[in-house]
Amino acid sequence: MENGNVAEIFGEKVFNLPTMKARLPKDIYKSLLKTINDGSKLDISVAEVVANAMKDWALENGCTHYTHWFQPMTGLTAEKHDSFIQPTDDRTVIMEFSGKELVMGEPDASSFPSGGLRATFEARGYTAWDPTSFAFIKDHSLYIPTSFVSYTGEVLDKKTPLLRSEAAIDKAARRVLALFGKFPKRVVSYVGPEQEYFLVDKKLRNKRKDLLLTGRTLFGAKPAKGQEMDDHYFGQIKERVAAFMQEVDEELWKLGVLAKTKHNEVAPAQHEIAPIFSTTNISSDHNQLTMEVLKKVADHHGLYCLLHEKPYEGINGSGKHNNWSIGTSDGELLLKPGKKPEENVQFLLFLAAVIKAVDDYADLLRVSVATAGNDHRLGANEAPPAIISMYLGDQLAAVVDQLKSGKGVKYEAGKLIETGVESLPDIEKDTTDRNRTSPFAFTGNRFEFRAPGSRQSIAGINIVINAIVSETLTEIADQLDGSKDISKDALELAIKIFKDHERIIFNGNGYSDEWVAEAEKRGLYNLKTTPDAMPYFVTQKSIDLFTKQEVFTDVEVKTRGEIMMEDYNNTLHFEMLTMLEMAKQEILPACLKYTKFVTDDIASKKALGLNAPKELEKAQRLTELTEDLMIKIDTLDAATDVPDVDVYAVGMYYKDTVLPAMDALRETADTLETIVAKEYWPFPTYTDLLYLV
Ligand code: ADP
Ligand code: MG
Structure with a gap:
C-alpha cells in the first residue's frame, strides 16, 4: 500500500x-x-x-x-x-x-x-x-x-444451523446468567481461526495432476532436506511471499476482515494468517473469504495456495486452530476468570459446562473435524491425536484439583468461598507453555480447538461446539433453577462436574503411546479415521442433542451425516483414479524409458567387451521395481470396483481396501523416484515444490 x-x-x-x-x-x-x-x-x-x-x-x-x-x-x-x-x-x-x-x-x-x-x-x-x-x-x-x-x-447449508446454534447458546447461557442475577441482552460465541496454508510455485503445481485435481501429492519421495532443521518456523519471510502476504492483508482489510498476524510455519513453504476474533457467524464468513483471497492473490504472484490438510507426506500438515469463547452483549467474557470470588464461581460453572460438553460429546467433536484430508493429520506426530481430551493449563488444573479434593474449600453463608477460587491467579498470563499436543486447550479466556483441518469451513465445527455447550448449560440451568443460595449450589455443582468428568482432562504429552493406552483405560474414544467416526453423528444420542437444541431436525442430522460420508468417499474415489492415471500414464512409461536407457547402455558396453556389474544390478532392481509397480497398479485397479452398499460401508471399504492399495502403490513409485534419473521423472519432486517458492 x-x-x-x-x-x-x-x-x-x-x-x-x-x-x-x-x-x-x-x-x-x-x-x-x-x-x-x-x-x-x-x-x-x-x-x-x-x-x-x-x-x-x-x-x-x-x-x-x-x-x-x-x-x-x-x-x-x-x-x-x-x-x-x-x-x-x-x-x-x-x-x-x-x-x-x-x-x-x-x-x-x-x-x-x-x-x-x-x-x-x-x-x-x-x-x-x-x-x-x-x-x-x-x-x-x-x-x-x-x-x-x-x-x-x-x-x-452451513450458515443456517450455525445461526441456530448461536440462538441455542444465547438461550442457555442467559438462563445460567439469570441465576446469578445477570440479564444481558444477548450471549454470543466468538471465534478467531488461525489459518495455515502452503504456497507452491504455480507452474510446478500445474505439472502435477495430483495437486491439480486433489490438492495433495499422491506420490513423492522424501526430499533431502525436510523440516528437521526447524529453520522455517517464524523465520524471515521471503520477498515473493512477503509481497503476496501484503496484498492478502490489504485485500482482506478492504473487505473488513481483521487480518492480524502472519508468519512462517513449521514446514518449508508453510505459512499462517490469523484475524482478530469476531462473532462466530462473521468469523465463519470471513474465514471463507480469507481462503478465497489467499487463492486469488497467490495467482497474482505466480504462486498457488494449497489449503489441503496434508499436501506433502512426511512434512507437517495444515490445521486451523479454532479459538472459541462466549461472551455477553455487555462485554463480559464468560470463560475469563474474574477478579472477585463470586465472579469466579460463575466462571467455574461455565468452565464445568464446557468440560462436561467435551466429555459427553467427544464423539461429535471428533466427527466435526473428520474429513479425508484431515485423516492424514490427526494422530500423526504433528497434530493433536484423534483422541479428544482437554488441557487446562497448570494453574487452572491446580485450582480444579484443589476444589475436587475439597481441601481449603470452606463455605460460610454470605462470605463465599475461601482459598482456591478466592484468588485465581492471572491465568491469562499462563499461556506461554501451552500444551501444543492437546486437541482442546484452555488459553486464558477461550478454548483452542486444534484438531480442525485447514480446508474445513469453521461453521460445522462451531455448530457442534455451540450445540454441546448449550446442552450442558441447559442441564446446569435445569439443576440450579430455584436455588436459594446460588454461589454455594453452583460451586457444588461445578465441583461435582469436575469430579464426574475428570477423565477428559489430560495435561501430558498427547503424542505419546502411553496416552493412547491411558485414554483407552479411561474409556475415551479413539476414532482414528473418518469412517470410524462418522456413524457417531447419526446416533440417537446425537439426534436427541441436535433436535433438543433446535440446531438440526432428525432428518437434517441423517442427511448431513450421509453428505459428510459421501464427501469422504468421493475424495478417496478421485484420489484413487488420479493415482492410477499418473501411475499408468506418467510413472510407468518413465520407468520403462529409463530402464531402457540403462539396459541399452549395458548392451553397448557389453558389445565392446566391457563389464558393468553394478549397472546390471541397477537394471535388475529397476526391472523388479517396475514389475512390482505394475502389480500394484493392477491391485488398485481391481479396487476401483466399489461394492454397492450404504455410504458408511462404502467409507469402510475405501479405508480398508482402497487406502492400503494406494499406499502400497505409492511406496513402490516413491522408491523408483529415488533411482530413476531426474530428467526422466515425469513431474516436479518434493524438493522442487517445497523450495522453489
Ligand atoms: P497463537 O498462535 O499463539 O495461538 P494467535 O494470536 O496466532 O495465537 O491466534 C489466537 C487467535 O485467538 C486470534 O485469532 C485471536 O483473536 C483469538 N482470540 C483471542 N481471544 C479470543 C477470545 N476470547 N475468543 C475467541 N478468540 C479469541
Ligand atoms: Mg498459532
Whole structure:
C-alpha cells in the first residue's frame, strides 16, 4: 500500500455501519440496527429502502451485478450473479434492486448435495439474507451473505444451523446468567481461526495432476532436506511471499476482515494468517473469504495456495486452530476468570459446562473435524491425536484439583468461598507453555480447538461446539433453577462436574503411546479415521442433542451425516483414479524409458567387451521395481470396483481396501523416484515444490 493508511481502506468494500448510517434515513437505520444487534424481524418496507441504498452504493463502486452468497454443504461458498438491469419501455435499461431481491433469492441450485432433502421436500432451494453479516463488493458484484434453505425450511447449508446454534447458546447461557442475577441482552460465541496454508510455485503445481485435481501429492519421495532443521518456523519471510502476504492483508482489510498476524510455519513453504476474533457467524464468513483471497492473490504472484490438510507426506500438515469463547452483549467474557470470588464461581460453572460438553460429546467433536484430508493429520506426530481430551493449563488444573479434593474449600453463608477460587491467579498470563499436543486447550479466556483441518469451513465445527455447550448449560440451568443460595449450589455443582468428568482432562504429552493406552483405560474414544467416526453423528444420542437444541431436525442430522460420508468417499474415489492415471500414464512409461536407457547402455558396453556389474544390478532392481509397480497398479485397479452398499460401508471399504492399495502403490513409485534419473521423472519432486517458492 502506497501510504500505509490501513484505517482508510479498512472496510471500504463493505456496506458496514458507517456506510449504512450515512446512506439510510434515520428510522430505517435504527430498525436495521435492531435486526443486526437483537435479531428482531425486518420489515419488507425497510428492506426496500436498504436495497436501494445498497444498490446506489454498489453502482458508485463499479458494480454491475449482485449475488446471494451462500454456503452449501460442500463446505465451499456458492454464488450466482444477477445484473441490476431492468428493461424500460424505450428499450433502454435502468439499474434496479428491490427489497424482495435483497431478502430472498431462488438459485436453481439443484446440484448441491442435499442428502436427498430436496427430493423429499421441495425441488428448489431458497437463499435468505443474513443482515448480521455485512454485504460487500468483490469483482464488480455486490455480495449478500445468505442462508440456503428448502421451501419447507430444511437447511441446505452451513450458515443456517450455525445461526441456530448461536440462538441455542444465547438461550442457555442467559438462563445460567439469570441465576446469578445477570440479564444481558444477548450471549454470543466468538471465534478467531488461525489459518495455515502452503504456497507452491504455480507452474510446478500445474505439472502435477495430483495437486491439480486433489490438492495433495499422491506420490513423492522424501526430499533431502525436510523440516528437521526447524529453520522455517517464524523465520524471515521471503520477498515473493512477503509481497503476496501484503496484498492478502490489504485485500482482506478492504473487505473488513481483521487480518492480524502472519508468519512462517513449521514446514518449508508453510505459512499462517490469523484475524482478530469476531462473532462466530462473521468469523465463519470471513474465514471463507480469507481462503478465497489467499487463492486469488497467490495467482497474482505466480504462486498457488494449497489449503489441503496434508499436501506433502512426511512434512507437517495444515490445521486451523479454532479459538472459541462466549461472551455477553455487555462485554463480559464468560470463560475469563474474574477478579472477585463470586465472579469466579460463575466462571467455574461455565468452565464445568464446557468440560462436561467435551466429555459427553467427544464423539461429535471428533466427527466435526473428520474429513479425508484431515485423516492424514490427526494422530500423526504433528497434530493433536484423534483422541479428544482437554488441557487446562497448570494453574487452572491446580485450582480444579484443589476444589475436587475439597481441601481449603470452606463455605460460610454470605462470605463465599475461601482459598482456591478466592484468588485465581492471572491465568491469562499462563499461556506461554501451552500444551501444543492437546486437541482442546484452555488459553486464558477461550478454548483452542486444534484438531480442525485447514480446508474445513469453521461453521460445522462451531455448530457442534455451540450445540454441546448449550446442552450442558441447559442441564446446569435445569439443576440450579430455584436455588436459594446460588454461589454455594453452583460451586457444588461445578465441583461435582469436575469430579464426574475428570477423565477428559489430560495435561501430558498427547503424542505419546502411553496416552493412547491411558485414554483407552479411561474409556475415551479413539476414532482414528473418518469412517470410524462418522456413524457417531447419526446416533440417537446425537439426534436427541441436535433436535433438543433446535440446531438440526432428525432428518437434517441423517442427511448431513450421509453428505459428510459421501464427501469422504468421493475424495478417496478421485484420489484413487488420479493415482492410477499418473501411475499408468506418467510413472510407468518413465520407468520403462529409463530402464531402457540403462539396459541399452549395458548392451553397448557389453558389445565392446566391457563389464558393468553394478549397472546390471541397477537394471535388475529397476526391472523388479517396475514389475512390482505394475502389480500394484493392477491391485488398485481391481479396487476401483466399489461394492454397492450404504455410504458408511462404502467409507469402510475405501479405508480398508482402497487406502492400503494406494499406499502400497505409492511406496513402490516413491522408491523408483529415488533411482530413476531426474530428467526422466515425469513431474516436479518434493524438493522442487517445497523450495522453489
Ligand atoms: P497463537 O498462535 O499463539 O495461538 P494467535 O494470536 O496466532 O495465537 O491466534 C489466537 C487467535 O485467538 C486470534 O485469532 C485471536 O483473536 C483469538 N482470540 C483471542 N481471544 C479470543 C477470545 N476470547 N475468543 C475467541 N478468540 C479469541
Ligand atoms: Mg498459532
